[in-house]
Amino acid sequence: MCQHQPPCPTAQSTDREAARPVAHHPEQGWSLLCNGVLLFEDTGELLPDGRIIAPSRPPTADDVTTAA
Template sequence: MSCAHQPACPEAWENDRQAARVVASHPEQGWSLLCNGVVIFADTGLALPDGRIVAPQGRDAHPCERAA
């Protein structure tokens, strides 16, 4: 996935992937879509663009409340 932000958002496979910008936020549903194609859930679990799932990591990693 190509990011147009400067500096570019981290790619989905990088350790800091959750630092990517929110492009769609749905806190009422408990998820947000990040610029790198990662879906982050309210419990901080992740769905990566290739279909892999990452277990919840802790509350500090959750950007669902951030404005798009």
């Protein structure tokens, strides 16, 4: 659990992404926050209880494919 003062937001808080990273792996596209949340590069999240939070990042031109 978080030992920071003041404590970081819990995994159940709406501002959970504000917790400090304890492991960061940009080459793999994820960070582990001190509240147990896995935060992914695309802004998706995996909470400690197994719940998945879908990415909130708006799609970019690279994400969109068009049929010709």
